[in-house]
Amino acid sequence: METRKNVFYNVLLAITQVLFPLITFPYLARTLGPEHVGVLNFAESFAKYFVLLAALGIPIYGVREVAKAASDRTLLTKTFSEIFIINALGTLLLSLVFLVFIIAVPQLAAEQSLFSWALGYFILQVFQLEWFFSGMNQFKFIAIRSLVIRLCFIAAVFLFIRNTNDYVNYFRMQVGLAVILAAFNGKRLWDLLDFSGFSFARLELKKHIKPMALLFLTIFTISVYFSLDTILLGFLADNESVGYYSSALKLNRLFIGVLSAISVAMFPGLVSLYHKGEKEAFVLLVKQCFYVLVSLSMPLVLGIVTCAPEIIHILLGTAFDRAILPLQITAPLILIISMSGIFGFQILSAVGKDKSILISALIGMFISIILAFLLVPTLKEEGAAITILLTELAVCIAFVFFTRKEISLSNYTTVFFQQLLGLIPYLGIVFLFKLFVPTLLLRLLVIGVFSLAWFVVLQLFILPDTVFRTQWNRLADRFNKEE
Known part of the structure; x- marks a missing residue:
């Protein structure tokens, strides 16, 4: 029953992640134009890349460790404090690197005001604490909190972005909302944790370093192809190409986010079942998740590929015609990333096969780098779309290969071909x-x-x-x- 509630709230949250951008993104695209949308996406991708690096594998590791300690409030407080301090130290160190980039790199220095606000956004992400609340199964709180923040963001977009010169306000709003989010989280933390007997002397930061280092290496290699695509396009092509590519990818990632919400909500339950030795229940839950994701993602992929011109023209306008082909090329990512979520970040992570995830990510990283330098300079946004598609496909195949060693996949192919027909x-x-x-x-x-x-x-x-x-x-x- 609890798993169903978690899925419901996480899917509800993901649906708001789809609906709200469908309100704001077309407005931003038409108000700012491809070039300013491109520079905004360039800055946002740059900041989120640093967020990913500063997280040090915590989005996966933190959920797992919090889920293990959830029943003991004292241990939970200690575990949270240790992981949060490591995250905060990583953020502090990387904020200095971020600042050096703003000063030294010409593409960033040309938009110094924008990237300075992006730096503030990056620093405040340490207080988002999604990993903690997910590990505690606080999906209702996450959904309500995010709903309030997104409603505020929609209002702010229409109030403070009126013409092309207002694009810097986008990150000013992000910083303001990150402060509000931190206040929400602080109140909830005080209710869930017990700091009465807290002592820095009792903290054991070192025990987290080795498992986090492996996950960090994995996340870093994943980030090369998952987050650096937009950044590399900005350096190898131009801001306008970034605008077309990022617009197309953002539309597909809206649907990816909804489907991924199912996997995220099930992950704490899977970890718990596996560590309790309930393998049959574990396998059944994975099969149910696989069926739901495949049956939903396949029609979405087909719909986007066949209706891409209508989608682009309605949402973004004819000025974004160059985004149509990238949208069609990247549409299969909805299915591919859903499969990666099941076989990689459900099964392999739940059973502790972090090395298998790392190997798969390394395969993706090398393919991504090679294809990016071969395709992006000449094909621009289309080259970036082909690169991310082939990269994610290779990673997904690797995940399936390693998963076959853990559980039987005989029934999965039947489901796949049934949905295909x-x-x-x-x-x-x-x-x-x-x-x-x-x-x-x-x-x-x-x-x-x-x-x-x-x-x-x-x-x-x-x-x-x-x-x-x-x-x-x-x-x-x-x-x-x-x-």
Whole structure:
């Protein structure tokens, strides 16, 4: 029951992550234009890359350790304090490196005001503490907190960004909201932790260094292909190319975020089941997650590839036509990254196979670097899109290879091909309404409604023993009992 609630709140949070950018991003794109959107995304990617490095593997390690210590408040307080201090020290050190970059690198020095605010945003991310609240299964708190912050951000965007010269205000708002977020977190921390007997002398920072170092190396290699793509495009091409590529990737990552929320919510439960020795329950939960993610991601990929021109023109306008092909190229990432989330950051991480994750990430890093320098200088945003697609595919294949050593994957291929065959009617729906519905928005809405109808029919009435059918039957039985 708790896992279902966690999934519900995490998916709710992810849906807000989709809906709110769909309100603000088209406005920002039309108000600021491709070049200023590009420089903003360049600065944001740069800052988030430093956030990722300063985290030192904590987004995975911290969740795991907090989940283990959650039942003992004294141990929990000690564990949190040790991990937070390590994170804070890493942030302090890297903030000095960030400052040197702002002064010494011409591309950053040309936008010194923007990157100075980006530095403030980076420093304040140490107080976000998503790893702690996820490990404590505080998904309801995370969802409510984020909803409030995002509502404030939407209001601020329309109030403070009115023309192309206001692009620096984007990071000023981010800094202000990060301060509010820190206040929310401080209040909640005080309720969950007990600092009455706290002592710095009792802290054991060293015991975390070795496991965190391995995860940090993994995260660093992942960051080369997952976070550096936009940064490399900025250096190897230009801000305008960054604007087209980042806009396309951002749209796909909105859906990736919703699907990843399912994996994130299940992760603490998987860790707990594995360490309790309940392998059958562990495998069943993984299979259910796999089914849900595959059945949702495949139609999304098909819809984005076939309707990319309509999506770009409605959301961003005709000025972003160059984002259409990158959007189509990167659409399969919705499926690929969902699979990586299951096989890499669910199974392999839950069973402690961090070295396998590291090897997979190293494969991705080398492929990414080679392809980026080969493709980006000439193909620009399209080259960056091809690079991230092939890189993530290679990493996903590596994850599957290592996962096969831990659990049997015989039933997974059956599910995959069942869902693949189920895509055929979606193609008919798309091409039918593309021919007969002339208005862009109406066309997308009609395609969406009929595609949803086919999804319900496929999952509830055609395919045997689906997760959706099981849940539907449970709801029906509960409703009948109440009557």
